[in-house]
Amino acid sequence: MALVESIYQCTNTFPSEEKFGLLSQMRRCAVSIPSNIAEGAAKSSAADYSRFLTIAIGSLSELDTQLELSKRLQFLNDAAFESLDSQLGSISRMLIGLRRSIRSKA
Template identity: 50%
Template sequence: MHKLEDLKIWKKAIHLTKEVYLLVSELPSNEKFGLSSQIKRCSVSIPSNIAEGAGRNSSKEFKHFLSVANGSCYELYTQLILIIELNLINKEKVKPIIDICIEIQKMNYSFQHKL
C-alpha cells in the first residue's frame, strides 16, 4: 500500500480535477447534462482510481487502477479537444488543462514501469 498524500500523481490529478470543474462552469447551460457532466465524471475518475489502486494489496492491482486512470485521462483529453473544436470555450483557456492531462499521462506511464 502507498500513502496517498505522498503520491505526486494523485496530487496532480486532484489539481487537474479542480481546474476541470472551474473550466466546466464556463460551458453553456445546455451542456449541463451532456458534455459537462461527462467531463466532470471522467476527471474525478482519475484521482479516484489512483487512490483505489494505492489502497490495494499488490503492485499488480495498483497498475490495473493506474491503467484505468490513464484511460479516463485520455477520455478527458478527448473531451477537452471537443470543447475547443465545438467552439464552446476558447483554446487559450483549455490548453493549460490539456497540458496537465498530458503530464499526468506521462507520470502514469512512468509510475507503472516503476511498480
Template identity: 50%
Template sequence: MSVQSYKDLIVWQKALDLVEIVYQVTRVFPKEELYALTNQLRRAAVSIPSNIAEGHARSSTRDFHRFLSIARGSLAEVETQLLIAQRLGYLSDDQLAPILSLQIEINKMTNRLMAKLAPNP
C-alpha cells in the first residue's frame, strides 16, 4: 500500500486513538487539575498525531524524521504525565495499563518509521 496521506499511516491512526483515550480518562480528573495536569496531558497527546501529520506533509524526508522525533518526545511526555496521574490517584493500574501499552506500541512504530527514513551510512 502506498502512503498518499498521513491518514494512511497506522501510527497516526493509533496516535488518534491515544488522544481519544487521554481525553476520556482526564474527564474525571479533579477540577483543580483542569489547567494543570489535564491540560498538559491533553496537549502532549494531541501533539503526537499532529507532528506525524505535519512531518508527513513537509517536502523532505529529513523534515519528516525531525517531526517524528518531536512526536516521540511527546510520547515520553504523555507517559510521564500518566504515571504522575497514577501516583496522584487519578488513574488505577487497570486504567493505566492499556493506555501505556498503546503508548509503547506507538513509540515502537515511530522508531521503526524513523529507522526507515534515516539515510543509509
C-alpha cells in the first residue's frame, strides 16, 4: 500500500495533460498490485492464489516501465525515481518469493 501512496504523491506533479495518460496508467497499475494480492489470498486454492500473484507481478513490471518512461520524460527527478525503483525491487522480490512458496505447496 505504501507504493500506491508513493505513486499517487509523485504523479501529483505530472503535467496536467498526462491526467488521462501516463498518470492514470501508473495509478491503475499501482492499485492493481495489492488488489490482486488480496483477491488471490481470498481464493480457495493455491493455484488460484499463484495466478493472482502472477498478475500482480505483471502489473509491477508495467509500473517499472512507466517509471522509466516518466524519468526519461523528466516527470520524475532522480531522487523520486530511485526511491520508487527501490520500492518496486523490494516488492518484486517478495512477490516472486511468495509465489514460489505457494507453488511448492500446491
